[in-house]
Structures are given as structure tokens and as C-alpha cells.
Amino acid sequence: MRSLMLNAILRDAVLRRPRRDLVRAGNSWAVSTRLYPLAQSSRWLQSQASSGDIVPLRKQLKDEAKAKKSKRNKVKLPDAGDLFGTPISRKWELTVGLEIHAQLNTERKLFSDAFNSTIHPSNTQVAPFDFALPGSQPAFQKETLLPAIRAALALSCHIQQRSQFDRKHYFYADQPAGYQITQYYQPFATDGFIVLYEHDGIAPEDGDMVQVGIKQVQLEQDTAKTVLQPPSEALLDFNRVSHPLIEIITLPQIHQPKTAAACVKKIQKLLQAVNAVTTGMELGGLRADVNVSVRRIDMNSHSSASHLDRGQVSLGQRTEIKNLSSFKAVEDAIIAEQNRQIFVLESGGVIEGETRGWTLGASETVKLRGKEGEVDYRYMPDPDLPPLFISEDLTMTVTKTMPQLPDRTVEELVQTQGLTIKDAKTLVDLDGGERLDYFDHVCKQLTALYSDPNLSTETSGDGRVRSGVHVANWVLHEMGGLLSNSETAFSPEKVPAQDLAYICLMLETGRITRRTAKHLFGQKFHGDRRDVKTMIEQQNLHIVHLTDEQYAAMAQDLISSNPVMAEKVKKGQLGKLGYFIGQMMRKGQGKVLALKAEATLKKLLGIPMQQ
Secondary structure, three states, X not given: OHHHHHHXXXXXXXXXXXXXXXXXXXXXXXXXXXXXXXXXXXXXXXXXXXXXXXXXXXXXXXXXXXXXXXXXXXXXXOOOOOOOOOOOHHHEEEEEEEEEEEEEOOOEOXXXXXXXXXXXXXXXXXXXXXXXXXXXXXXXXXXXHHHHHHHHHHOOOEEOOEEOOEEEEOOEOOEOOOEEEEOOOOOOEEEEEEEEEHHHXXXXXXXXXXXXXXXXXXXXXXXXXXXXXXXXXXXXXXXXXXXXXXXXXXXXXXXXXXXXXXXXXXXXXXXXXXXXXXXXHHHOOEEEEEEEEEEEOOOOOOOOHXXXXXXXXXXXXXXXXXXXXXXXXXXXXXXXXXXXXXXXXXXXXXXXXXXXXXXXXXXXXXXXXXXXXXXXXXXXXXXXXXXXXXXXXXXXXXXXXXXXXXXXXHHHHHHHXXXXXXXXXXXXXXXXXXXXXXXXHHHHHHHHHHOOOOOOOOOOOOXXXXXXXXXXXXXXXXXXXXXXXXXXXXXXXXXXXXXXXXXXXXXXXXXOOHHHHHHHHHHHHOOOOOXXXXXXXXXXXXXXXXXXXXXXXXXXXXXXXXXXXXXXXXXXXXXXXXXXXXXXXXXXXXXXOHHHHHHHHHHHHOOOOOO
């Protein structure tokens, strides 16, 4: 009996398992709301020295070996960016693969009916299986599959009709079962891709477009949250255990740090667009691991990176940088690791397969541990979970209900509304899609106003109406400036869509000046509850149009007063025509239309209208 007790004590000391306090409440179990302290590590099966001066011989030998190795390999690495882009770095080809972990937007956990929660007190949303209590078993929650399928379809993946769950064994306090349930051998989605364009922020070296293959998307459970308590204590919150995750694994087809960061950013945007994830990197809902390797480029060879992408037999030894939590961290960590590997190889050293860490603002990556392999994790099919079957009908139903993806929306805005790619992408990205919805609502309201003959009979001087571009300018730039100055968040109620549409109509049909339009927009933004039509009438803001004779008299007066400049305009210096237009608008006090003034001046100066 004494031997069994000793073995149990030693086992608990090694695993440093957290305490579990369950309280019986009727027919259910409640979990204590406190965080569980992670016991301090200590050497076991080793005599405790009676004096601080006595060091065990085994420890002395190990310390001496470490000191010799450190002295032999101690070299000063260049700062991040010192080698990047230099002739030395151009002799080496960088290859990057990504592993992105994203928390799915679900109500329940992956293998228990406990609620997913980030707002409840610590350790209050925990089922017996989340605590790995003896006898508890996983129960797959089917509803967690829907956001996972949406994510995979957004990445153009093929949904497998049969997949299975595997156990990935490792011992750490935040994983109470001693293994993580994942999909190593048969993931539920494979063979996808993502296309990155120049406007997505890829590196100039990659040209206009890069396609990155998605090897697989797999379901897996999250671990407990570790809360560090300086100087040496850590607490565990088990609310996060079994939160549903997807792991997205790309092929090693990225060759620029900036493109890698752009890829992570676009994947996040895609997952958010299809409502597959809770939050992004900025709030900890998405984390990235990067696998980095370099290989010397054979200047005499005509082989391209695409050959490596298929065969991958010539890639260098890779290292993995774990838990990067921002797009900048992804780019900077890759640059630093590329520098380190090139420096080591140029110095005659060898790159070891290992897991490394990165701190934002650092110039080097830091070794965390040797790289585990398939054998180290002892993967095996989970005997408590049956295979996962996904029918074609379910996949087709999810496909039909998928929202439009951002790339398609940007394309439509450019083609149908005349927006620039930059403005279209900004509209899609801002405020989680709310700004785009507001833009669409304003455009629909403006279209309805133009169909009313009582409102749209008058048009601007040349009859041109560019509603989409005009509305985008108000929604992005004018609204953005007011939001920035007032330090408030966007809300469509700031300037109701029907009011902005009426302002655009009045401006485009030449009934108010742009200065008046900005004045009205500002009044509405700051809380004026009157409708725009009433505001225009009460403040007498309508333009009183001048006759053609009045335009001609004003223009002739300016030409006569500035004969030298007028002569330069006649000789082709059309840029100076803007001076005359500005002067006419200033003298007209809001009654002069710029296009009408330009046409009148060109006629008097003998300049063709086409110029």
C-alpha cells in the first residue's frame, strides 16, 4: 500500500496536475470558481543537498557540457532586417508554411455540452470531460461542425465525407487528459487554396498575385488558459478547455515575409466574412505558427520555386515559431529567423529542427525546445469517438447559404459602382461589414430618389452622375474624418441613409454646393434631428442659378483683369484655368457651378471643350 501511495505522489509531482474541486449539487456537479495554482516544478528521485554549496555530480557534468556548447556556438546574430534584402540574403531562398489556429463561433464546446465563454468567472463553464475526470468521455457536439465547414469552403477546400479524431499525446498542465484530440490522419477538409492579390498587401517580388495551397483543415480542442502570476506562479482557467478550434495548414509555398503576413490577414478576413470565428488576432481568437526554412539558390539552375512546391525534396531544415498573435509579429519573426538561419549556414553551422519563440520588438527568435515529431506525440485514433461522416447534402446546404466572399464583393464594387480597388477593399474591411451595408443602403435610397420625377428633373451642368463614387467618398472619407475627430465608433444612425442619399441627390443635381453639402452632413452627424429637406429650406441653402449671360459677364470680367494669365491659358497652360474657375466660384458666393464656369471660360478663350 505504501509503495502504491508513493508512486501516486511521484506521478502527480511529475505531471504537476492541477487540483480539481467538484461540489455535488443535487444531480449535477458544480466546479469551484477559483483558478487552480500550477505547482512549482522540482527535481524528483534526486537527493536534496544539505548545503547550498553541494551540487550533484550529474548536474555538474550537464552544466559543463552546456557551457562548452554555448561557448562553441556563441555568435552574434544580426538584427532583424540586417540581412533581409541584402546580396547575402538573395543567395538564399526563403520558404514558409503556416499553421493557423482559429476559435470557432459556437455556443457549445467541441466534446462537451458546456458553454463556450470568455466573460464568465474562471472555471465555471467546465464539464467533467473538460477536467478529464475518470470515467468521463467525449461527446461530439454536431452544431460545432457548421462553422468549420463554412471556413473550409471559404478556403476552397474539399469536404471529406469520412474523417476521424486522433489523440496527440503530450504532458502539460493546461491539458489535463495528457493528450489533445485533433484530426492528424484523416482531417475533415483537404486540398484548398487561397489567392492573394497586390491589394491584399503581398510583397512586390511576388507580382500581382500569389496562390497558396491549403493542405488540410482539421478540428481540434483548445487547452486551458494559463494566467501568469509573476514572479513564479501560474494559474489555470479551464473554461477554455475543449473550445472548438480549426487548424489551417498551408503548403510551403510562401517565399516572402510580407506575403506570409498578408496570407494570415486574408484568412482571418475570410473566416470573419463567413461567420466562422469569434474574434481575430487582436483579441486572441486566432493564432499563427510559422515553419521557416532557407536553401541556397543554385545560380546555374533554372528550377523555380514552383518545382519545390510540388516535390519539396530540396527544402532546407525547417524550424517552427509558435504562437504569433499579430500580423506584424508574423512578418518580423520570419525575417529574424531567416536572418538567423542564413547567418548560421554562412558560418558553416547546421540548422537543427526545433521549436522557437518570438517576442514583439525582439531581433532574434529564441529556442524553446527540440522539435517533436510524429513518434514523439504518439498519435493514435481516439477509441472513444466514432468516425465523423459529413453527407454531400449537408455540404451543399452550407454552400448555398454561404455569404458572398470579400474578393467577389470587391470585384462587384469596382465593376458596378466604379470604385477604386483601394476604396472597395476598405469598404469591405471596415467595421465588420457594417460600413459596406450602410453604403449599399445609401445607394438604394439614392436610386429611389432618382426615380422620383419631382426630385430628379434638374441635373448638373454636364449631366454626369457618378453616384457610387460620390456615396463612397461620403461614407469613407467624410464620415471617417468626423469619426476620427470626435473619437467615436461608426454607427449608421449617425447620419441616416435616407438623409445622406438626399444630400447626394441635391449635390449631384446642382441644387446645393459641396460646401453646403458638407455643412449639412456635419449637422446631421452631430445630432440635428431635422430631415435634410427641411434644413435646406429653413436655412435657405438652395443654389439660385445664374443665367448664361451672368456667367459670361463674370468670366469676361476676370479675363480682362488678368490678360497675361489668360494668354498663357490660350497657349495651352490649361492648369491655370483652375485659377479663373476658383475666382468665379468665390465671387458667385455659392451660386456658380464649377462645370458651368469651366465651359464658359473655355468658350470665351477659344479652347475646345474636349481639352
